[in-house]
Amino acid sequence: MTSTPVLPSSLPELPKGVFKKKAPYKAQDEQGKKGALQTEHKTIRREMECDRKSDDFEAIDQGNNCKMSPVTLNVGGYLYVTQKQTLAKYPDSLLERVVSGKILCPSDAEGHYFIDRDGLLFRHVLNFLRNGDLLLPEGFQENQLLAREAEFFQLKALADAVKSRWEKEQLASREATFLEITDSHDRSQGLRIFCNAPDFITKIKSRIVLVSKSRLDGFPEEFSISSNIIQFKYFIKSENGTRLVLKEDNTFVCTLETLKFEAIMMALKCGFRLLTSLDCSKGSIVHSDALHFIK
Structure with a gap:
């Protein structure tokens, strides 16, 4: 004869906290996606900043190369080769406005800038732009013509240097030898x-x-x-x-x-x-x- 098992009238009470309710999977997924998006945005932002800096450096390099690039001038039939930054040394001078494109300058048959002035005297104008000083050969007697060239090219510093030199020569000529x-x-x-x-x-x-x-x-x-x-x-x-x-x-x-x-x-x-x-x-x-x- 089979006996039926007798169940206890009450089960023992389990300790609290053994079974906890887990957070919904949906909330965890949203937090993960949000963090991933933030990381991705930061990465994109850094890449954009790097690209911008690279473009800035490239623009600076291009600007420097543009200033250092050689320019050929045809002055009264004499060809002179120099750099743009040399011609642009004095702002608002005629040569600075020519190379910066502020004014139009005619070209010769070879495409060089053409300026209808004294080609021989322009050597001294260009040397003044290069050196910052008026260095003339011994026995130079064309001060008035050079002053006219300085006036035409709107180089006040050169005009003042020519005037100072001429005044010194006049003073020396009055002294007896x-x-x-x-x-x-x-x-x-x-x-x-x-x-x-x-x-x-x-x-x-x-x-x-x-x-x-x-x-x-x-x-x-x-x-x-x-x-x-x-x-x-x-x-x-x-x-x-x-x-x-x-x-x-x-x-x-x-x-x-x-x-x-x-x-x-x-x-x-x-x-x-x-x-x-x-x-x-x-x-x-x-x-x-x-x-x-x-x-």
């Missing part, structure tokens, strides 16, 4: 030539050279004290064959009197006037101990 030739007839002193115009001393140097045993050495620098003074001591050195010689006609200069005569003749040719009163007892200008000239 003084020349003194002294001869002490002493082997330790010899002939001394002083002139406050260095170009006259240079002319004397170009006239005289040193010859030693058939070798042409140029002007003997040991006889030159400064750019204004030449001190010729007793220079005949028969023991080694050294002689001073006149460069143009190869006439040997063996006495200080002959050298003095050359200096006097050169002074008169250069426009100097003799101020010294001659002593009749000397008999000749060459025998005077001191000669003074002015121009």
